Amino acid sequence: MSGGVDSAVAAARAVEAGHDVVGVHLALNRMPGTLRTGSRGCCTIEDSNDAWRACDRLGIPFYVWDFSERFKADVVDDFIAEYAAGRTPNPCMRCNERIKFAALLEKALALGFDAVCTGHYAKVVRGADGSPELHRAADWAKDQSYVLGVLTAEQLEHCLFPLADTPSKAEVRAEAARRGLSVAAKPDSHDICFISDGDTRGWLAEQIEMAPGYIVDEAGTKVGEHGGANAFTVGQRRGLRLGRPAPDGKPRFVLEVRPKDNTVVVGPERLLAVREIRGIRVSWAGRPPAEATGERWGEDFACDAQVRAHGDPVPARARLEAGPSGAPAAHDAVLVVTLDAPLRGVAPGQTVVLYQGSRVLGQATIDAARSLDRVA
Structure with missing residues (x-):
């Protein structure tokens, strides 16, 4: 309670x-x-x-x-x-x-x-x-x-x-x-429960050692500086404080966070459109689809994919691929989800949940999200 x-x-x-x-x-x-x-x-x-x-x-x-x-x-x-x-x-x-x-x-x-x-x-x-x-x-x-x-x-x-x-x-x-319960009109709780003021970036700055670094565009050209790459997330638009405007004058968005070299990559909104998601730490909410287990392992199956708690589900096809161990039933298998329509701003670390109708099939932690336009 x-x-x-x-x-x-x-x-x-x-x-x-x-x-x-x-x-x-x-x-x-x-x-x-x-x-x-x-x-x-x-x-x-x-x-x-x-x-x-x-x-x-x-x-x-x-x-x-x-x-x-x-x-x-x-x-x-x-x-x-x-x-x-x-x-x-x-x-x-x-x-x-x-x-x-x-x-x-x-x-x-x-x-x-x-x-x-x-x-x-x-x-x-x-x-x-x-x-x-x-x-x-x-x-x-x-x-x-x-x-x-x-x-x-x-x-x-x-x-x-x-x-x-x-x-x-x-x-x-x-x-x-x-029923006479005093909480009848109590507001719902929102945001992250252990960050009560809602300032996630400020809270993270107290937990993670932040170091200044560069913000670059999709071609690798420096367009600004930041106070710590770890405070940024894919899809973010506000707070970039870029010194050089985009050639077309349109806003830029965070496309990628690279903690190893402390770099934030930004670019046009269209490059946020993701068509393929690869997930790890896969689990099933009940019996998994037949195509995801046994002799039929590796086959595609139809589903809907959702990547946010209140996001709209998107028609997709999914399959399991072998992870490092190469075993179909292993916990390290990779879930590959191909979306019928692109989703915007999908970030590694988020969760993709698969549905068939109203039923939850299972979930995976997103390890990579692929934009076909950015690949091209």
């Missing part, structure tokens, strides 16, 4: 369904402070108190579990390391993968609980063979299946998402008000 309205209503529905429910708030921040600022941040003392009040209203036990050390190691340190390597990570994916549905679920099962129930907008259904499948929620505007794409079949067996079929967030808030 984060202290927000979604998890409070999810807990209420679980109680109403007859489950034996215990509310757990995760203490993830070692220095939580006492107050939120509007919709920024989470895991504060205020959030913990809101979760406790909701549990008190529902008549269920409430506990705070301190996962701050594991959160720092698995999410915050990973975030810093990825930016230091010139990639753009998604900390929500890592938190779901390593904290909420790994550390939390492991502890819950060890204590004898059957499932972790959360306020995520997503759905678990049973396939024709009885195995669990992850699907989009009824309200696509609030759908959070993308950030749950890292869940495995074993984890989905122990997940409950009571908000799956709720048609809108407005209905959740109205239900919270009817």
